[in-house]
Amino acid sequence: MSEVKEYTRDRLTVIWDAAKCTHSGRCVRGLPTVFNLQQRPWIQLDKATIEETMAQVDRCPSGALSYRLGADISEESSI
Numbered sequence: 001m002s003e004v005k006e007y008t009r010d011r012l013t014v015i016w017d018a019a020k021c022t023h024s025g026r027c028v029r030g031l032p033t034v035f036n037l038q039q040r041p042w043i044q045l046d047k048a049t050i051e052e053t054m055a056q057v058d059r060c061p062s063g064a065l066s067y068r069l070g071a072d073i074s075e076e077s078s079i
């Protein structure tokens with residue numbers, strides 16, 4: 001049984017495929033604010049810029065991490 005999780009922030013969605021993950025730890029070392037096993041969910045996209053997160057996703061050696069960019073559907077908050 002494979003587990004695929006998606007995490008979305010604004011127009012960025014990061015997909016993590018547990019079956020492909022080799023637990024190299026490259027993501028948690030490279031961008032620990034976003035990829036942190038001590039937090040739930042372990043991927044928190046609001047902790048870095050979209051560009052930083054995409055660059056780290058591209059460094060995943062196994063292909064477990066991927067992303068897609070969609071239209072910006074975020075709602076402007078007036079707070």
Ligand code: SF4
Pocket residue numbers: 020021022023024025026027028059060061062063064065
């Ligand atoms: S970099 Fe990729 S393979 Fe390594 S722990 Fe993160 S998700 Fe898994």
